[in-house]
Amino acid sequence: MDTVRLALLAGLGVLALAGGVLVFTCDSMARVTFALLGSLCCVGGVVTVLGLPYLGVAIVLMMVMEMVIMAVFMIAYMMNPAGLMPMSMLHNKRGSLLVSGAVFAALVAAVLLTPWPARTGPPPPDTTFQLGKALMGTQMLTMLVLGFALLATMVGATVLATHRGRYDRFGDDLGRRQARDPAGGGVGR
Amino acid sequence: MVEAAGWWPVLVAPALLLAGAVLAVAGDAMLAARYAGRPARAAVAAVPLLEVARLLAQQPRTLPKADRLLWRLGVVTVPVAAVLSVLVIPFGHRAVADLSVGVVWFNAMEVLTWAGLWLAGWGPNAAFSLIGGYRFVAQGLAYELPLMFALISPATAAQSLGVGDIAEAQQGLWFAVWMPVAFAGYLAGVLAFAFLGPFGYPAGRDTAAGVLGETAGVDRLLLQAGRWLWLTSGAAMAVPLFLGGAAGPGVPGWAWSALKTLLVLAVLVWSLRRLPVLRADRYAEFAWVVLVPLTIAQALVPALVVLDR
Numbered sequence: 001m002d003t004v005r006l007a008l009l010a011g012l013g014v015l016a017l018a019g020g021v022l023v024f025t026c027d028s029m030a031r032v033t034f035a036l037l038g039s040l041c042c043v044g045g046v047v048t049v050l051g052l053p054y055l056g057v058a059i060v061l062m063m064v065m066e067m068v069i070m071a072v073f074m075i076a077y078m079m080n081p082a083g084l085m086p087m088s089m090l091h092n093k094r095g096s097l098l099v100s101g102a103v104f105a106a107l108v109a110a111v112l113l114t115p116w117p118a119r120t121g122p123p124p125p126d127t128t129f130q131l132g133k134a135l136m137g138t139q140m141l142t143m144l145v146l147g148f149a150l151l152a153t154m155v156g157a158t159v160l161a162t163h164r165g166r167y168d169r170f171g172d173d174l175g176r177r178q179a180r181d182p183a184g185g186g187v188g189r
Numbered sequence: 190m191v192e193a194a195g196w197w198p199v200l201v202a203p204a205l206l207l208a209g210a211v212l213a214v215a216g217d218a219m220l221a222a223r224y225a226g227r228p229a230r231a232a233v234a235a236v237p238l239l240e241v242a243r244l245l246a247q248q249p250r251t252l253p254k255a256d257r258l259l260w261r262l263g264v265v266t267v268p269v270a271a272v273l274s275v276l277v278i279p280f281g282h283r284a285v286a287d288l289s290v291g292v293v294w295f296n297a298m299e300v301l302t303w304a305g306l307w308l309a310g311w312g313p314n315a316a317f318s319l320i321g322g323y324r325f326v327a328q329g330l331a332y333e334l335p336l337m338f339a340l341i342s343p344a345t346a347a348q349s350l351g352v353g354d355i356a357e358a359q360q361g362l363w364f365a366v367w368m369p370v371a372f373a374g375y376l377a378g379v380l381a382f383a384f385l386g387p388f389g390y391p392a393g394r395d396t397a398a399g400v401l402g403e404t405a406g407v408d409r410l411l412l413q414a415g416r417w418l419w420l421t422s423g424a425a426m427a428v429p430l431f432l433g434g435a436a437g438p439g440v441p442g443w444a445w446s447a448l449k450t451l452l453v454l455a456v457l458v459w460s461l462r463r464l465p466v467l468r469a470d471r472y473a474e475f476a477w478v479v480l481v482p483l484t485i486a487q488a489l490v491p492a493l494v495v496l497d498r
Contacts, residue, residue: 031256
C-alpha cells in the first residue's frame, strides 16, 4: 500500500472518529444526526480506499437516506430536538466506558493476534464482480434470510404501528370498492 | 471508448453543466412569457440572469435561533452534489472519471440532495421552510425506488455499473427503445430530484416557497442554481444511460452528446409548465402501487435478455 492511500486512510479514520465524538457532544439532534452521517461517509471513503468502490459508494448512498430518515425520528421522539437547551447524550457513564473499553481492547487484540494470510497472486481487477458473485453464490442463503427478516420486520412494525386494518378500510365484509382512508392517496380516487 | 484525460475536464465539465443550466433557465423564461401571452423575445430570456446579479448583491437574511452551520451546509450541498454527479458522465468520448461504479456514484450524489434540502429546511428555524424540507423527504421516499430500478435496468443490460460501458453496450439499439418504462421512470426521477415543475411541492407556493422561503441572496441563488444544475445533470446522464451516448453518424461524438442532452433538457423544461404540482402523499401512493412494480418488471426484462445471451 503506497503512502497516498495510507495517508487517506489515516485522514478518513481520524475524521470518522471526530464525527463519532461530535455525536455525543452536540446538543441539537439535527447536528448529532449529521455528525453521524459525516462519520459514516468517512467509513464509506475508507472502504473505497481499501479497494471496494461499490461497497464504499453504496455505504454513502444508503447512509444519507437512512440518516435523513433518522433525523425525522430523532426530532420527533427525542427531548430538546433543536438543542436550544443544554443536554447530555451520555447515560450510565461508568458502565458504558467499561463495556466500550473492553470491546475496543478485544477488537485491537484480535487485529494484532489474528494470523492474517499473506496475499497470493495479484488483486482482482473488478472487486464489484467478485462481491456480486459472493452475494449471489456462496452467501445466497445469508442474503435471502436477511431479506426475509427485514421484510417481516417492516411489515410487522407497520402492522403494530397502525391502528387501522383492512376492515376499517374496506368495510366489515371487505366489499367496499374504494378504501375509506383518513388521507387521500394517488390511486383510485 | 471512454477515456479519462488530464486535469482540464475537471474545469470544463462544471462549465458545460452551468451552460446547460443557463440555457434551461432561459428556455423556461421564454415558455413562461409565451404562456402568459407576452412576446417571447431574447430580452425575456435574460431576465432570470439579471436576477443572479440582484441575488449576489442582496443581504443574506438573519433569523433568530437559526442553525447557521447546518443551513449553509444544506444550501451548499445541493449545487455541489449536482456538479460532483457530472464527473462520471461522458461528454463525447471523455469523462472526468469513468468510475467502475459510475451509476452508483450518480445515485449517491443525487441522494445527497435529500440531506441538503432537509438541512436547508431545518436550518432557518422557520415553519414553512421546515415543512418544505420534510416535503422533499416524503417526495424522496416516493421517487427514489422507481429511480433506482430505472438506473439498474440499463446497468443490467450492459452488465456493468460504468457509465461508459453502458453507453457502449447500445451499439445496436438504444436502451430507451426497449426499456421505455425505465426511461420514463428515470425522467420522472430527474424532475423529482430537481424539485421543479410537477415535483416543485417542497418549494410550493402554498407554503410561501417552502424550503426556499427563508433564503435570500447567495443562499437562494445556490439553491435555485442547484435545482437547474440537477435538471441539466439528469438530462446529460439520460444520454449515456438510454440514448446511445455519443454514438451517431457524421458529426463528432461531443456534438452528439451536446445535441442529445439539449433535446432531453428541452423536453424536461417543456414538461415543467405542462404538468400540475403533485402532492407528495398522492405521488407516494402512485409510486409504490404503480411505479415500483412496473420498474421492477422492467428490470426483469434486461435480466432475462442477458441470461439468454
